[in-house]
Amino acid sequence: MYNGGYTGKILRINLTDQTAKKEKLPLKVAKDFIGGAGFGVKFLFDEVKAGTDPLSPENKLIFAPGPFTGTTVPCASRIAVTGKSPLTNAVGMCLSGGHFPAELKHAGYDVLIVEGKAQKPTYIWVKDEEVRFRDASKIWGTQTSDCQQIIKDELSDQNIRVSCIGPAGEHLSRMACIINERRAAGRKGLGAVMGSKNLKAIAVRGTGSVEIASKEKFKIARSQMLKAMKESPVLYSEFAKTGTPSNVDNTCALGIFPAKNWSATGEFRPVEQIGVEALETRWIGKEFCYNCPVGCGQLRLARNGPYAGILAEGPEFETLYSLGGQTGVDNMDSIIAADRLCDELGVDTISAGVTVGFAMELFEKGILTLADTGGLELNFGNHQAMNTLIRLMAFREGIGELLSDGVKIASTRIGKGAEKFAMHIKGLELPGYDVRGAKGHGLAYATSYTGGDHNRGYAFQEIFGVPIPYAVDRLSIEGKGKLTKWNQDVRAATCDCPTMCVFLLDTAMAPTATENTAALMEAVTGLTYTPEEVARVGERMNNLAKAFNIGEGFTRADDTFPERLMTEPLKSGASKGQLISEKDLKLMLDEYYTVRGWDVDTGIPSRKKLVELGLDYVADQLGIK
């Protein structure tokens, strides 16, 4: 049995009948899936039937921190939020940091499952053992920072942590996110799922603590981790000072910073305007997640023009891509303003920016006209139009109604060849790496169970040149199937399931990631794993997520790229001439499915593989013989 790390309790909240039940966390679930995304995918597969409408009461939202969350393990205050995505109809899973995850653990819960639908706007108030359903009519319509503050004031406790939606979630935008503090469970439209349940917020106050199984082992495991962090050549010396935006400079140098809806990558390289130096002049402080010694969150203040005085935590690299490169906007202050706007309205910055850039290309090509946009001049680089359009999308007003559900749905509704310019995979708008110049990273996008997602199999070997488990040539397709499996399984097992910060993997822990997770698991929970067994947890979770998607009708044909990436070579920069042809994709997929033990023609996991992972019941349920 586990005797630390886990509180042992699942809190199941039903909004339809306003009940809250406490269930025991089964040992086998803890051992097989560790926590976080592992728990999310497990409960989603087991409890949400295939074909469920993501915006119906039958969909569920599973909030799961990890076993180290709320302890003094550094960088572990993260929470996975999982449900069926309204944007992709596949598994929707994303993680957020901050203080909310630790607060939920301190309140006594390993998992919080929300099901059903409230009759009227509601928020949930969890204070340790006590759970209350409270009227949210007065806060319905508020922006996320106001919402959090009003709840704290109403409950007379400023130490409460709140996870909530903004107007975008209330209007069921399929790009809506869930915000806690200034952090986002950003992608896959889970904010719309929350909105569909009439759930404005979850407020939590926990006064307990998390047990440690072996204090002696914990001291050793934790100090080994801190030592690895200290020895990193970049974690404290670079990353802690600049956060993720230094990747603008890096990806521009590699010729893979996507620009103008991926039509001008390598050509439009706004390093001076929106790279690290431009951000340095707007830096005013740092923000730390609970018990994080790094503090990559950077507070920045817009300095010029109509945006002067607007504060944001960020913009992160991905936001500088989506609201900068992708839209052709190189006005730093307008990006800070748009970043803050997205957070306040509760909309994912990546999906929002990609959708704005998509609309800009359609406008420049005459597919969308001034009559369609309501007079909005949607040219690339028009930062005022970008900020206006974000607001319209969140409230579903004017042209915003057409674009509010992301590029896949919008392109189908627009027609006239717009599909060709919709940069998404499985409905999820693409993140900030033009994978024509990073082929393994591209394969991770194509095969991620969440759609076009950089965080499920990030190829740091290609993007940063980290030679773990071995060095790879970013422009080659050979061996990328094996590499992608390693990236997906190790990342799932050492970051997404234990809910550890991914940036530690990239900058410090890659050489010892599975060993570190095994040591911490034994010290904190008492459950023992070999490093191979840790990686196996990631493989199990990725297979189970794949199985969920197969139940939803996804096939090999969905593991693909937008046409542009397969037919238009990059025109300039350090990746000039690169693309991923259909043949290249086929070869990479064949290798990937083979190393995964999946059928090469269909991409369906073999019964042998599922049984090997202890997922016999999944094979039975899907009729895999």
Place this chain on the structure above:
Amino acid sequence: MELKKILGQREFEVSIPEGSTVKDLLSWMVNKWGDQLSNRLCKPGSDSIFPHIRLMVNGRSIEFLKGMETVLQDGDEFQMLPLVAGG
């Protein structure tokens, strides 16, 4: 950032003798910018580059070319990229 501060610029052009390799170019640069640069690239007293500094020619890591012996051609772009983290 640090490299840029040492070199004083993000990008510049240099003329080097025909047949020069990456190693030759680095020697020229270390000669010009001294210890300040060499200490950022390798441990004092060593000539092996830190693993967190990526050297590229025309966008390709030199380990997939001929390493330090890679010969530079007219018009080639040589890059030194320090390791960063993503987003």
